[in-house]
Amino acid sequence: xxxxxxxxxxxxxxxxxxxxxxxxxxxxxxxxxxxxxxxxxxxxxxxxxxxxxxxxxxxxxxxxxxxxxxxxxxxxxxxxxxxxxxxxxxxxxxxxxxxxxxxxxxxxxxxxxxxxxxxxxxxxxxxxxxxxxxxxxxxxxxxxxxxxxxxxxxx
Numbered sequence: 001x002x003x004x005x006x007x008x009x010x011x012x013x014x015x016x017x018x019x020x021x022x023x024x025x026x027x028x029x030x031x032x033x034x035x036x037x038x039x040x041x042x043x044x045x046x047x048x049x050x051x052x053x054x055x056x057x058x059x060x061x062x063x064x065x066x067x068x069x070x071x072x073x074x075x076x077x078x079x080x081x082x083x084x085x086x087x088x089x090x091x092x093x094x095x096x097x098x099x100x101x102x103x104x105x106x107x108x109x110x111x112x113x114x115x116x117x118x119x120x121x122x123x124x125x126x127x128x129x130x131x132x133x134x135x136x137x138x139x140x141x142x143x144x145x146x147x148x149x150x151x152x153x154x155x
Contacts, residue, residue, distance in 0.1 A: 063099070070104040070115040077102065077118075085117030095121030106132055 036043040084091040094100045100118035130136045
């Protein structure tokens with residue numbers, strides 16, 4: 001028996017996928033949006049209660065999503081040594097949100113494998129502000145080396 005190509009509302013099962021007999025994933029999403037619109041206070045209360053009862057879940061979800069984005073699993077992330085991948089740093093303290101940042105190549109299209117390593121909060125911010133531009137970073141290194149030789153101490 002051939003499967004349906006469209007749900008009851010006419011959404012393509014090929015595009016949206018199937019969930020239950022009530023319809024496709026798009027139908028489920030639209031029902032959820034409509035319910036939240038019609039029950040604003042109740043919707044916020046349910047989310048607030050869920051977060052209070054599951055404080056670790058939003059962070060786990062965020063980590064899982066970030067891992068998927070760069071092409072690794074959260075179990076692989078958890079198996080990595082918790083040390084900064086920057087050879088000049090090697091910090092064992094993550095800083096920031098309490099976990100090491102997942103460094104990835106921003107020039108690669110999302111969904112492609114772009115994982116480079118784990119960075120502490122400081123190294124991640126520096127790299128992010130430099131927009132992964134090696135010329136900027138090399139220029140800053142030259143600037144630091146040159147300025148340290150010109151320092152004059154005054155009493």
